[in-house]
Amino acid sequence: MKASRLLLLLTLLCTSFFASAQQEEEARVEAKMIRSIYDEVLTEGEAYENLRYLCKNIGGRVAGSPQGAAAVEWGRQLMEAYGFDKVFLQEVMVPHWVRGEKEVARILNSKKLGTEEVNITALGNAVGTGAGGIVAQLVEVQDFDELAALGREKVEGKIVFFNRPMDQTQIQTSTAYGMAGNQRRSGPSEAAKYGAVGAMVRSLSTDFDDYPHTGSTVYTFNVPKIPAIAISTNDADLLSKLLKDDPELNFYFETHCQMLEDVMSYNVVGEISGTENPEEYIVVGGHLDSWDLAEGAHDDGAGVVQSIEVLRTLKAIGYQPRRSIRAVLFANEENGLAGGKKYAELAEEKNEKHYAAIESDAGGFAPRGFSLDVSDEAYNRIQSWVPLLAPYDLHKFDKGGSGADISALKPQGVDLIGLRPDSQRYFDMHHSAQDVFEIVDRRELLLGAAAMTSLIYLIDSQGLYEDQRGK
């Protein structure tokens, strides 16, 4: 330890030595309020039953779909019924991608297996093959460097099979997802640059099973759009094994997806208006759209019902916020992010000062803490609250990303925060047919809502800055 650091520590110790009785009293009030937040959510919380409705009565809700429209109206009615001070919609044009008939894929002439069906799903935003499908040989690669090394000669006319698995040794599965993600996001266009006729991506999953995982791909401007699919991890392993002995086997797939004209959708906003600074906003949100293969329970039905639960809880315990607190159900996170962009655009247009924003879009699992994309001063302030939150199993308060929808607020200098639930199970079912209501645990979901409510209460009542009225 350097002498300067020792001196700093001594200063800090002396300061705390004279910590005022007033501060201790404040901490007692805060602790009591947080306890009452948890008591309310754990005994009266409605997020779980709200999620059941969203999953079972509406289901998967891709941007632009009838279910997407139903979800908007559900969110609006629910927040109206809770009697929030304001409930309104923000118009957003969203892409309208449709999957069409169920996809088919076959290994055609394996030396070992002959013809064999495998489990695939079209990637979101992708063009389809149409009824005729595609037949071609496969070329398996781990990454874009390997693809480039093969070059047009070995890729042209083939289906590129991106088969780099998620790294199981990463403790945070979200890190592994990030590391493998460019295959799905950019792989199809990268393959097309070398003349590939199709692209197939190993499902971005930590599990070994037969479920393919969809997710959006982004076609590069001026590169031919080729059909693109994800294959289940089990079938990816099978295929990779077969290709070692039989590199010239033919593969068939057929997808019927297409991108239609953009349609109107909405962000759904509920608000409890502030008593002292109503023109300052704290946002808590999740995205209302989901993929179509299941019910979008964890992704991101959880974030939606938790965000509404935050406002319901603040109202139920009679907390009157200084600032206006908004629950925002964003449109179109999955394949365009139009809702998040529109929200930020309108905030700027209307000169709405956003004080902080929290997003829940990592599943309704037991919360571990928060990821902080905030200023140093706000970071230190939040660290000072750790003793208040640790009794609720919240231990992680690290610098890091927040959430896709709220990230558009960053250029406006807003402090951004992401709820960080335990990540282990998320990519087992993320974007697959397994993301259904039944795999969400009631208490885990509610604890996420209580954690966000508590942090928002602290941010609102204590402020993130010395000047508690804002920056």
Added chain:
Amino acid sequence: MKASRLLLLLTLLCTSFFASAQQEEEARVEAKMIRSIYDEVLTEGEAYENLRYLCKNIGGRVAGSPQGAAAVEWGRQLMEAYGFDKVFLQEVMVPHWVRGEKEVARILNSKKLGTEEVNITALGNAVGTGAGGIVAQLVEVQDFDELAALGREKVEGKIVFFNRPMDQTQIQTSTAYGMAGNQRRSGPSEAAKYGAVGAMVRSLSTDFDDYPHTGSTVYTFNVPKIPAIAISTNDADLLSKLLKDDPELNFYFETHCQMLEDVMSYNVVGEISGTENPEEYIVVGGHLDSWDLAEGAHDDGAGVVQSIEVLRTLKAIGYQPRRSIRAVLFANEENGLAGGKKYAELAEEKNEKHYAAIESDAGGFAPRGFSLDVSDEAYNRIQSWVPLLAPYDLHKFDKGGSGADISALKPQGVDLIGLRPDSQRYFDMHHSAQDVFEIVDRRELLLGAAAMTSLIYLIDSQGLYEDQRGK
């Protein structure tokens, strides 16, 4: 802050100021070893497939059952196959309780519902009603004080219905389980003291569903043994509501369980022998028996396969322990604890010095840390390892209980530790028909094994005391 505490802090600061380069180098070696433990477990771990076998090919394994015997032989063969230095059995006499035919229960003459079937299960160790069943009125109580206040006059000839729910506001569900647990454990005998003919307990569950949760009851010596059952939480709520309007409704239940003569079973022990102090033992264990309603996947198949995985991993990475490391699969935790007691008894008899023991018996969920029933010196030593373990999402290292099986070692002065997985989901399915393989997550299970392996590595290589050879 008191002046004395300030002085203490200053001393600590100065000590760390002169922390040696050697210590830093040691920390680097330890960090690397822990990383290699996690890499091995997360990529080559076999605990999940072992659990699949135990659950699907053997299933529920109550003490004394044929499945219990199969599990012993499975554990022995598996550890032999892994080539551990020693694998042996310890004879243990265990109770032999059998459930018999499936239980039946009916509300007989509800004003609202007429006759209505409800979901019950006999409590472990309980006597049965036999084919005739029992018909009686119910008397609902929340606790033993209420029962005592009612007295013999209002209880005699009736079935006492203990209906105190688990407290949802507890953050650790294990705390709520402890608070509600005396109803099941002692409720039947308490009821019998006042002349009750039967006892029914609200299932000890955090969930609201139709699954009854079994678990052992303990009859008090010299008090009549009365039939005892658990009712699902949904049916407990229904019944409680009906009783408000209709306190004299009749209730019927029929159970066919009985306690037979004790039979021989075994603790299964695998060992990697120590290189420096082979006569000192570090134990990692779980219990091999389970209830019969499901597969005993979380309780405690998880602890069993994790304990074996600890030894497999140490061997795989080539770690040669100073002390002997034992995986112990204990017999009969659920309804007698005979295995844990026998293990401690034999350790004392053979004068085996046990250095530390860790148990995993709180489910195969994502680990949060460890609960430490250890000396102050060992506690401080373990705290010094937190920076090495926090990167693996291990944040909780609090004083507290360890595990039922290893607790019999406490009188021998052994430092005892419990793995603490996240507790939120455990009591949704604990002791019910839902504790099956499918609800265990592969990564969560493996991370628990890696956490225990890492802690055992640190305990063995660094010691819990200044004199690293032991206390």
